Amino acid sequence: MEENKAKKNWLMRLWSKPGSGQVITAILGLIVLSIVFGMLNASFFSGRNIGNLLRQITSTLITGIGQSYVMITANIDLSIGSVVGMSCMMSATLMTHGMNPWVAVLITMLCCLLVGWVNGELVARCKLPPFIATLGTMTICRGIAQIVNNNYNTDSIGEGATGFRNFFYYGKTLGLYNTIWIAIVLWLVFNFLLSRTRTGRYIYAIGSNVEAAKLSGVNVVKTTTIAYLVSAICSGVVGLVICATTGMGTMDAGNSYEMYAVAAGVIGGVSPLGGQGILLGTAVGASIWGVLQNGLQFAGAPVAIRNIVIGIIVVVSVLFDVILRSGKRRHVKADA
Amino acid sequence: MSEILVSMEHIVKTFPGVRALDDVRFELRSGEVMALLGENGAGKSTLMKILSGVYSRDSGTMRILGREYGNLTPKGAQEAGVAIIHQELNMCQHLTVAQNMFLGREPMKGIQIDSRRMREDCRKYLKKLHFDIDPDTVVGELAVSKQQIVEIAKALSLNAKILIMDEPTSALTSNEINDLFRIIHDLKSDGHGIVYISHRLEELQYVADRVTIMRDGHYIADGKFTDFTMDQIIANMVGREIKEKYPRVSCKAGRTILEVKNLNAGRMVRNVSLQVKAGEILGIAGLMGAGRTETSRAIFGADPKESGQIILDGKEITINSPEDAIRAGIVLAPEDRRKDGLCTKLSIHDNIALPNLDLLCGRFGVVDRKKENVMVRKAQKDLEIKMPNDEVRAETLSGGNMQKLVVAKWLARGAKVIIFDEPTRGIDVAAKVEIYQIMNQLKQEGIGVMFISSELPELLGIADRIDVMCEGRVTGELDPHETTQNEVLTYATRFESKVQTAEA
Numbered sequence: 001m002e003e004n005k006a007k008k009n010w011l012m013r014l015w016s017k018p019g020s021g022q023v024i025t026a027i028l029g030l031i032v033l034s035i036v037f038g039m040l041n042a043s044f045f046s047g048r049n050i051g052n053l054l055r056q057i058t059s060t061l062i063t064g065i066g067q068s069y070v071m072i073t074a075n076i077d078l079s080i081g082s083v084v085g086m087s088c089m090m091s092a093t094l095m096t097h098g099m100n101p102w103v104a105v106l107i108t109m110l111c112c113l114l115v116g117w118v119n120g121e122l123v124a125r126c127k128l129p130p131f132i133a134t135l136g137t138m139t140i141c142r143g144i145a146q147i148v149n150n151n152y153n154t155d156s157i158g159e160g161a162t163g164f165r166n167f168f169y170y171g172k173t174l175g176l177y178n179t180i181w182i183a184i185v186l187w188l189v190f191n192f193l194l195s196r197t198r199t200g201r202y203i204y205a206i207g208s209n210v211e212a213a214k215l216s217g218v219n220v221v222k223t224t225t226i227a228y229l230v231s232a233i234c235s236g237v238v239g240l241v242i243c244a245t246t247g248m249g250t251m252d253a254g255n256s257y258e259m260y261a262v263a264a265g266v267i268g269g270v271s272p273l274g275g276q277g278i279l280l281g282t283a284v285g286a287s288i289w290g291v292l293q294n295g296l297q298f299a300g301a302p303v304a305i306r307n308i309v310i311g312i313i314v315v316v317s318v319l320f321d322v323i324l325r326s327g328k329r330r331h332v333k334a335d336a
Numbered sequence: 337m338s339e340i341l342v343s344m345e346h347i348v349k350t351f352p353g354v355r356a357l358d359d360v361r362f363e364l365r366s367g368e369v370m371a372l373l374g375e376n377g378a379g380k381s382t383l384m385k386i387l388s389g390v391y392s393r394d395s396g397t398m399r400i401l402g403r404e405y406g407n408l409t410p411k412g413a414q415e416a417g418v419a420i421i422h423q424e425l426n427m428c429q430h431l432t433v434a435q436n437m438f439l440g441r442e443p444m445k446g447i448q449i450d451s452r453r454m455r456e457d458c459r460k461y462l463k464k465l466h467f468d469i470d471p472d473t474v475v476g477e478l479a480v481s482k483q484q485i486v487e488i489a490k491a492l493s494l495n496a497k498i499l500i501m502d503e504p505t506s507a508l509t510s511n512e513i514n515d516l517f518r519i520i521h522d523l524k525s526d527g528h529g530i531v532y533i534s535h536r537l538e539e540l541q542y543v544a545d546r547v548t549i550m551r552d553g554h555y556i557a558d559g560k561f562t563d564f565t566m567d568q569i570i571a572n573m574v575g576r577e578i579k580e581k582y583p584r585v586s587c588k589a590g591r592t593i594l595e596v597k598n599l600n601a602g603r604m605v606r607n608v609s610l611q612v613k614a615g616e617i618l619g620i621a622g623l624m625g626a627g628r629t630e631t632s633r634a635i636f637g638a639d640p641k642e643s644g645q646i647i648l649d650g651k652e653i654t655i656n657s658p659e660d661a662i663r664a665g666i667v668l669a670p671e672d673r674r675k676d677g678l679c680t681k682l683s684i685h686d687n688i689a690l691p692n693l694d695l696l697c698g699r700f701g702v703v704d705r706k707k708e709n710v711m712v713r714k715a716q717k718d719l720e721i722k723m724p725n726d727e728v729r730a731e732t733l734s735g736g737n738m739q740k741l742v743v744a745k746w747l748a749r750g751a752k753v754i755i756f757d758e759p760t761r762g763i764d765v766a767a768k769v770e771i772y773q774i775m776n777q778l779k780q781e782g783i784g785v786m787f788i789s790s791e792l793p794e795l796l797g798i799a800d801r802i803d804v805m806c807e808g809r810v811t812g813e814l815d816p817h818e819t820t821q822n823e824v825l826t827y828a829t830r831f832e833s834k835v836q837t838a839e840a
Contacts, residue, residue, distance in 0.1 A: 196702055196703055197697070197700070197701040197702050197703060198693040198694070198696075198697045198701040198702075198703060199701055201686065201689065201690060201693055201703065202690075202693075204679070204682060204686065205679045205682065205686070205690050207681075208679035208680065208681040208682045209675075209676075209678065209679040209680060209681070211675060211676045212670075212675075212676055212677055212678050212679050212680075213679060213690070214638065214658060215636070215638055215658050215668060215670055215676055215677070216658070216662075216690045216691035216745065217657075217658045217659040217661075217662040217663075217691050217694075218659075218690070219657070219659060274681075275679065275681040275682065276681060
């Protein structure tokens with residue numbers, strides 16, 4: 001009896017979370033898309049393709065988690081793509097110079113965290129518009145990505161880095177590629193942080209109403225910085241994954257990932273206006289993104305067509321939500 | 337006699353699940369101020385939205401200036417001569433006065449805007465109201481009262497005969513209110529009809545000619561204002577008699593809980609000293625801009641302090657942020673509920689839990705949901721917040737319930753001092769009494785209550801001691817049992833002499 005009640009509460013809580021309606025729509029959309037692509041080409045559902053698909057999704061999912069954190073605080077992080085590039089170039093450069101891969105990973109992640117911290121300070125303490133502040137760090141980080149190896153992509157990171165490459169990309173654990181495990185672990189950790197802890201609640205509160213949050217005793221600077229740090233961690237990890245995948249550093253790695261990350265969140269119901277969204281939505285959004293890319297590729301659609309279709313999907317999914325919500329709001333007003 | 341401007345009969349309006357208006361009638365004549373009264377949710381706004389073309393009605397007839405109208409659009413209502421002066425002024429803050437006044441109907445000269453004519457016309461309409469505002473001023477730089485006057489002038493420029501004013505005085509100082517009343521008088525004698533919506537019943541005697549009272553979507557009564565007593569009006573609005581508008585409980589004043597000594601914070605808080613004692617409500621009176629809100633924010637740590645001591649329970653404490661204040665047990669229910677008080681997009685549940693998460697979290701900051709649910713349920717039960725369930729967004733609540741939610745947030749953690757900044761602004765009579773009772777209860781429990789208000793009657797009725805502020809200074813301390821409104825006002829207008837610096 002008691003347990004039954006608790007269960008209902010859990011479902012009710014999920015359902016009543018703002019933006020959850022959109023998550024459900026997105027899940028339905030994902031299922032429909034998969035069926036359509038499966039019908040167009042039976043090998044869409046082949047084990048090989050599913051494996052590929054999941055690995056394709058991971059980078060959008062991981063950066064999407066970071067961007068969702070920032071968007072829920074009603075800010076934006078444009079530096080994501082450049083931090084990915086910086087992380088990829090920096091770790092690769094250090095490794096080509098013979099550094100132990102794990103030390104290189106540590107140094108790289110620390111640098112990414114520094115960027116996240118700067119973003120947080122600029123936005124929350126100095127009150128710079130997030131668009132401008134992160135536009136600045138975005139450009140700086142891309143510059144760093146270029147400068148670390150004197151404006152060249154690096155050579156192969158070599159034999160000594162096999163362990164590193166296996167850990168981040170090639171290896172399998174329990175039959176699943178490690179990259180996918182990394183994404184799952186990050187999702188679980190950050191989902192827990194966002195939905196179950198004080199910091200998570202504060203993130204929503206800031207995005208909903210910064211002034212009220214401050215007057216409720218929320219440390220706005222600290223919490224906003226945490227959101228940017230999470231974003232930086234996610235970007236850093238994606239940079240390492242790319243480095244492990246290609247076995248070298250590429251200066252323009254991660255280009256426009258910040259926008260894919262926005263798309264993943266927004267398709268899944270995270271509001272760029274802040275205060276709403278859940279990471280389940282981001283996961284579904286990233287999956288839709290990946291399925292579209294992969295499915296359209298399978299169906300033989302050229303890159304240009306893929307871009308157009310995906311752009312339309314992003315706009316329509318949000319438009320759909322806006323229309324739904326304006327209908328709902330009218331009802332609410334009437335009740336008041 | 338006077339001409340009938342608006343006549344609405346048998347108006348019915350339903351929204352999904354609610355009958356917002358049920359057989360309502362309303363009449364407005366030229367040269368009169370019709371006060372439209374009712375509690376929140378009585379249907380006043382809905383009725384006026386039908387008149388101004390925002391909503392369509394389900395049935396009933398509506399005549400404006402003798403002409404029968406079907407469903408109006410906002411534009412159609414404007415052409416018919418209806419204008420609304422909104423509570424939240426609807427103007428483009430970055431445009432100039434003239435640009436706002438003629439937005440969407442700029443006088444043209446060929447293909448370009450005839451700016452000179454626009455400016456001249458703008459000045460002309462402002463002159464009609466005896467106001468000299470430069471048409472080139474950016475609206476955002478004007479005081480709220482001036483912005484309101486621009487809106488009224490805009491209505492005149494649209495040739496409106498019927499002006500609907502929704503809570504026009506809620507953001508004005510008493511001088512500005514006098515100006516507004518003078519304008520209303522002028523408009524009346526020009527033959528305009530004015531619908532006046534306000535929760536401040538005290539001010540009706542200065543403006544209202546007739547009243548229409550509504551309750552729960554029904555028409556209840558109308559008639560000449562002088563034919564009603566205030567108690568009858570309230571009884572009609574609430575549907576039952578409110579025995580005491582200002583229920584007072586007496587307690588013995590105890591020890592000093594909070595003492596503020598020589599607090600300075602910016603221009604608006606200068607050398608403020610005050611004491612909050614157990615078992616009493618300290619009222620803070622003053623005009624708009626007297627520094628009351630600023631003082632409360634400085635004590636609470638929301639704004640930086642320059643100097644001064646804050647002594648809680650005999651110990652001096654340092655408050656640099658709201659976090660510090662909350663930890664120490666000093667909390668603030670801010671003036672603007674939507675803007676500062678609540679995270680309106682979050683649920684009621686989350687709003688109550690937000691400032692108390694430090695108490696609800698276990699190790700690693702993980703929220704203990706069981707504890708949380710218990711706290712939330714207790715808080716909403718204690719304050720009788722009316723809501724469908726605790727997962728709905730805070731923005732869906734009515735003004736009174738929102739205020740209760742702001743209080744509930746804080747009561748849940750057992751604070752030592754609670755500062756209420758204008759807790760009854762914009763809420764109806766019955767809800768006001770509930771808020772007073774909450775304050776009384778706190779007082780009886782020995783919690784220090786600081787009560788900032790611009791409404792003198794409620795301060796005189798509820799507070800046990802009143803500190804009056806003017807220009808950021810405390811100019812006097814009064815006993816509400818012995819003082820009068822006039823005496824409070826004398827202290828509230830004791831401005832520093834600009835010539836002499838020395839003052840007793």
